[in-house]
Amino acid sequence: MGFCDNCVVRNRAICAALDSTEIQALNAIGRRRKLEPGQSLLWEGEDSVLVANVIEGVLKLSTGTSDGREQIVGVVYPSDFIGRPFGKQTAHSVTALTDATVCVFSRTDFDSFAREHPALEHKLLQRTLSELDRTRQWMLVLGRKSASERIAAFLLDMSERLVEPGCVTLPDEPHQTFDLPFSRQQVADVLGLTIETVSRQFTKLKTEGVIDLPSRRSVTILNREELEDRAG
Template sequence: MSDCSTCIVRNRAICASLETVELQALGNLGRKLKIKRGETLLWEGDPAPVVANIIDGVLKLSVNLQDGREQIVSVMYASDFIGRPFGKESPYSVTAMTDAELCVFTRSAFDNFAREHPDLQNKLLQRTLDELDRAREWMTLLGKKSATERIATLLIELSERLVVEGCSPINTRLDRFELPMDRQQIADILGLTIETVSRQFTRIKKDGIIDLPDRRTVVISDRARLELLAEVA
């Protein structure tokens, strides 16, 4: 591993709580790994030999339904932590939605390190609680929000989570970005049909809230109205 102090997600990743010496010790246990879009890091139900910080890129967590369909249960971004510390099997598959770069640790080495560093264990607990909160918010989205509100909520989240640290202040939100997923994946994430997703994009564009220069690019033209659609306080 290179010097962890130069990592672009250093201040947001799970290791942010560590002192310099501790950070270097953890860095010595890890390695950088680049994976291509569509490549799977962990498979649902299989042994989970690694955990990782996402340095760059977007990954999905998914499970297979009994009828063979895939259900995307979460989308993970730069600085997010993936894997199951202190666990033996992965409850979901972890697959890259874009080309990605990860900081990977063997689970056993990371578990041993975490046991010796209470601050890191506290950070793991906080991340777990944050993910639980996100899961509850997503349940509300899927259970109560309309198709338009779901699309707007996803676009707001992407505009905030795709910011690259070092290029923009941490709190800056993007008004132009590339979608890391296609229309079918958006439909799977939001519990909609692909036809509904396409209609909603067209509707929001027609209302002048966003522009769609091509299939992947989104330009937010009126953030206040988009937030109103998403019911963002």
């Protein structure tokens, strides 16, 4: 008996495609690993040595230019899949934003296992297709939207994704108040802006009564409709 039996994402991660015999076999080639905020699991450009499922926490996928500019290209939550199966190189770094627990596999072990279990590959395909849609949708934000539109779109996106099981929300106003797993700089890195612009847009929305900022990391949406209008 292994970790999988009492895994909180057992029925939501790609593992849900497997029966109890199969999951034991998968369990045998995986191991759990804990990460602290700021700790990386994969580095851009390195060989693709491992893949993983997110069990707990939030992680960022990022790339950067040679002169230090950074862009966050994805954010993963519990039950999401990490890494590049069937490929030699990792195209982006993966770094924990919060305390996180992941279920790690050697990439080659996982590749072999997946090839023998089409149902698992099917789940992974569905996830990858959804992620591709989501990523392309975000290109519209980066390519065509103003700073205020970006912030509004970002807050709406966060409010939707942080209510999924496994992510903390305050008890009283479940969909309206949430804690960002990002610093201001990281928000800037998601949106392709500077930290100062992000800060100014946050305070502007607060001043105009669209949101409230109870603490550094937390946000309350006071007027969702208005925020949706501003998202463009």
